[in-house]
Amino acid sequence: MFEIEAEESMYLGGVFVLGQRSVAYVTDERLLGDVANGHSTSWVFFDQPIDITPLDEKNEVAVLFGTSLLALYRYELSPFKMHILKHVRSERYALTTSCVLLGSSWSALTVIAGTMDGEILVSVPSSGSTIRTVLECHRGMVFDIIRWNEFLYSVADDRSLAVWDASNLTNSNQFIDNISSNHKSELDVRYGHSSRPYCVCTDNDGHIYTAGNDETVCVWSYVDGRLKMIYQRNIRCGPIRALHIMDRKLFVACESGALVTIPIDELCEHIEFQNHPWQNVRDFVRVHDVIYRVDENNGDGQKNFARFLSRSPLYATDALIMTYVWEKSCHFFMDNNGSQYWEYFNSVILSVNICGIYALIYCVDRIGRLLDVTRRTVVATLNFDDALNYHSIKSVMRISTIAVTSIGAKMFITVGTVSGHLFYTDFIPFSSNVLMDSSYQINKHFGRKVINQLKVQDDDIFALGGNGILAHFKVCDDGLLHVIAVGLACPWLHGFTPSSFSTSDDLILGFQGTCFHVVDLRLRDSVGIVPCGGSNRHWSFSLQSNYDVLQKGEIRKRRGRFEFLRNGVIVCVDLYLEHLHFLVPRVHRKEIIDICTIFDTEESSYVATVGSDHLLQIAEIGPQHCTTLEPTCYETFLPLFNSFAPTCVCTSVSPKSLQIVVGGEKGSVVMWIIVEPNTFMIGDSCDIRPISYKRPHSSARVMDIAVTSGKFTVSNVHRCECCCAVAYGDGTIEFLTVTDHEGIGDLSFQKMFSFGLRSFEGYENSDYSIFTKLVSWVSNDTIYFYAASTSGKLCTWKASSDCIPQFLSSTLVENCGLSALTPEITEDTTGHLAVGTDSGRITIFSVFDEDVGKLATIEYHAATVNGIVLKLKQSHLELVSLAQDCILAIHLIDIASKDVRCICAVPLDVFDPRSLVVTRYGAVVVGNGLQVIPYAEWLQCESSGSKSHP
Incomplete structure (x- = not known):
């Protein structure tokens, strides 16, 4: 770009x-x-x-x-x-990478040019090719230069920001001719970016803004001859290529095509830290407007003092409970009725954790007592001894969080520990000596890291792990936990450790390095960041009411209060939870790999895209987005993260659910099933669980996936939710089904059969080709597979419900690789296929029963065809093709006469186009960016010629 x-x-x-x-x-x-x-x-x-x-x-x-x-x-x-x-x-030949042209006439023009070698050359063209000044400081190519008042700022490949004295370089009206060629004018150099900075700009107050490949905007000040970084803001929209300030706003243009605007007052304001008056504080909690604390010396003697505090989780909104924990007693305070009481125990207390109205007091005797705080009764005594011996835990166990729920007449408790172990059991209320259970299959997901928090919703339990994961479990009637989904809580925020849920469902709290983050899960953005030193400290966060007087057109912002303990002092920070404002939304942070259509209705069309940033993104394209010729005709929803590098995506829609399947590197296949497909646009992806499959004993990448369209019954498979065929990079095709074996929603892939050219006797595959594209459809309870290979052959198979594949035919299309394949099915056994090749040629075939016949050939593109869409319009076929020559071509094929006519060709703005889809509102092309081409622009394009083929 x-x-x-x-x-x-x-x-x-x-x-x-x-x-x-x-x-x-x-x-x-x-x-x-x-x-x-x-x-x-x-x-x-x-x-x-x-x-x-x-x-x-x-x-x-x-x-x-x-x-x-x-x-x-x-x-x-x-x-x-x-x-x-x-x-x-210039007399000094050097490749110029950036420059500043100063002056309003040729005679007064001054050139300040940054070069590939890291030098900045100053010259006056009207006086010849002589170099007047050489500024040497950078150790790499100069990416950008800007002049502000008497200073010159530059950023270079060595990740540095340099400031120069520009007062004697030029004047706006006349050139000052007394410049010494060896003049030393650099004032200061500082480093702050973790990757290349590409751009620099300044505001009227003298603040400097730099950004680049690390997707971060750095704000600098130059005071008393020194550069100082005062703020950083991670944009996370791909490498930043340009910055501009207008109307007290910073406009950020990203390589992903996103355009972000940020008020510069937000970037230049320092975070105000306020200290509470207490000193030597050991622990504290906040319950609404009251802060409870434990000081270093809060009692008489070593055994007569409160050791620590505990309270209800931060996501709780009512019936909050807080307790002082002493050596063998607890002092409980209930917020809903203002009551308090003492509870005494016979053993030394190790931890107290609260969930709802229950508190689990765990002691050194490995016994946990579950207390109903409101009724002041012990609901159950839990025995951890056998579970700890099962895991060979001989040291003292520290409980970090609990979750308690009711299932019919029984209760279910889940306990998370500092060592990453999850214990659980069900019991009848008022039971004693209840044995706790555990599982290696569950504990392995936490990687021996602390389980920061558990949250229960009906029979679903969500867990936040210290290794960055968000795990979803379901409580079954047999009293066991089943793993539903496990993945990174915030995959776009590298190194982020989720610590707590919030009272708002869309916010999650955690730490990245030494900074506290308030993350909006739906917007994929940190709406509040506070440098506090890291997670190894006591802290608290709460949402606050905002009573600010709003100006006309201003939107009320959410406010939050973050408090943490530092050197025995409670520090308070008030935050405005603000998200980035997108003038042009991002689709992906990096290049887009593939795109497919989900819905195409009269109201709007929805498409799914996968990118190199490992995200699956759903976007809406409708008439409100295609009224102009602007390329930003989309609105994004529902980001889903895929841990494998994606290679392709396809979808299938049924009346009950939407299936999105993504293929990736190392033989990975991931499916998301959205039960209510009409409500996925809310943007909340936390409850949508992925189903993963990894081909055993092979690391060949997935080349293409075809989800079976139509009803296909597989023998001996019950509760089959979906079927798909997967083509791998070693020439093998697998047929997979998604089944619910237990009937509890625990879905998994099951391999039914596999086939390929080498699997059938009598067919010699001496060229060792692989399949690049794959399509399938169902007819009379028989599934047909068509695969395009790198040897130029179109191969056909079929399989019935007995899952025995049968090879039908192999048709030579061209003596080069096949790169695109698309079907157009008119009846159960009749249709058309369009095949694109590496040479740019497109061949259309007619399909009748099991016979494949050539219909027409199109020779238009001058490069590899990467995408084809074929549609039947009365007696004609409309073919939309996309190639690496950055041309989108539309052809009409007369089925009866086999004549081909080129309607129009549209030059593309997307570099390296990879795939396309056509909706009722226009075409969508993806590659190094995304471009929507409305039908209005098709009509404006002149025909690039017509060709007829017999």
Whole structure:
């Protein structure tokens, strides 16, 4: 991706946009959406332009190229042309990577150019090719330069920000000619980015903003000759390519296509830490507006003092309970009625954990007493001795969290420990010596890290692990825990440790390094960040009411209060929980691998995409998004994380559920089943569990997946939810079913059979080809498979309910690899297939029963065909094709006469296009970005020619 820079011109009524060896002129009418009157034209250069600036002389611009050539151009509008008037090349040949052009006329123009070698060269073109000043500081190519008042700021490949004295370099009206060639003008250099910074800008207050490949905006100040970083904000939308400040807002343009705006007051305001007056505090908890604390010296003698505190979980909203814990007693306080009482025990207390109205007091005798605090009675005594011996735990066990729920006449308790062990059991109330149970299959998910919190909802239990996971368990009638889903709680936030749920379902609390984060799960963004030193300290967080007086058009923000213990002092921070505002939403942080259609209705269309950022993203495309020719015609919902690098995605919709299947590296297949497909757009992905399958004894990647469309009955398989065929990179195809063996919603993949070219006698596969694309459909309880191979052959199989595959035929399409395959099924046994090749040729086949016959061939594209969509329109076939020549072509094929006619061709803005889908509102192309092409733009494109083929 190339950074786009635009300079306004007072004469043109538009902007210049620099691209790859070209410049485009875009009128104000087009920028403002008046497509009927707006137009854009371009001019191709012989070299890569780096910067352009308009001059006082009418219709004159200066352009600096990457080969250190500065040229003066005069342009015309109708038609758009550029005529070179003069040019000068620097005497010091160096590849230019960034520059600043200062001056309003050729005689006063000054060039400050950053080079590939890390030098900054200052020259005056009107006086010749002589270099006036060389600024040496960076140890890598200079990515961006900006001048503000008397200072020059630059960022380079060595991840540094440098400030220079620019007062004697140039003047806005005249050049100061007394510059020494060995002038030393760097003032300070600082490092703050973990990867390349690509851009730098300043505001009117003198703050410096840098951003780059680490997806982070750093805010700097330059005071008393020193650069100092004052704030960091992680954008997490892909590498940042450009920054701009306007109207006290910072606009951030990302490589993913996202455009984010942040008020600069939020970035420049320092976090205000307030200390409570108490000193030597050992522990504290907050219950509403009251803080309970334990001081270092709070009693007489060593055995007469409160050791620590415990309270209801932070996600609890009512009936809050707090207790002082002494050596053999607890002092409980109930918030709902203001009552309090003491409870005494015979053994030394190790931990007290509260859930709802229950408190578990665990003592050194390995006995846990479950207390009903409101009734002041012991509900059960729990014996951990056998469970601890089962895990060979001989040391003192520390309980970190509990969850208690009722199942019919029984109760169920789950206990999480500091060592990552999960204990559970069911019991009848008022039982004694209840034995606790545990399982290696459950404990292995926590990796011997602390279980920070358990939360119960009916018969579902959610657990937050110190290794960053969010686990979902279900309590069954047999009193056992079944694993439903386990995955990273916030996969987009690397190194994040979830510590607690919040009173709001969309927020999760935790730590990343030394910073506390309030994470919005639906927005995938940290809405509050506080540097506090890390998680090894006592802390508390609560949502607060916001009574701020709002201005017109202002939205009331959520507020939160974070308190933590530091050096015996309780520190309080008030936060505004603010999320990023997207002018253009992101789809993926990195390149998009594949796309497929979910729904295509009159109201809107929904598509699913997978990207290199391991996310599965669902986006909506509707008429409200396709009223203009802008490329940002989508709205995103429901992000789902896949731990494997994805290679393909496909979907299947049934009346009861939506199945989304993603194939990936190392033979991985992951499926998400959304029970209510019409409600997935709420954006909450926490309750959608993945079903994983890993092909045993093979690490071949998944090339393509075909979900079976139609009813197909598999023998001896009950409760079959879905069927799919998977093509692997070693030439093997597996047929998988998703079944619910126990009938409790515990779904899993089951392999039914596998096949490939080498699996059938009488067929020699001497070329060792593999299958790149795969499609299937069901007819009369028989499933047909069509696979395109790298040897140019289209192979056909079929299988009935007995799961015995039968090889039917192999058709040579072309002597090169096949790269695209799509079906168009008209009846049970009749349809058409379109096959794209690496040479750019597309072949259409007619399918009747088990026979495959050639219908037509299209020779249009000049590169590999990556995507095809085939649709039947009365007596014609409409074929939309996508190739790596960045052309989207639409052809019509007459089925009766076999004539092919090209309707139109649309040049694409997406580099390296990989896949496409066509909805009723237009085409969606993905690759290094996402582009929506409405039908209105199809109609505006002139036909690129027509071809007829017998």
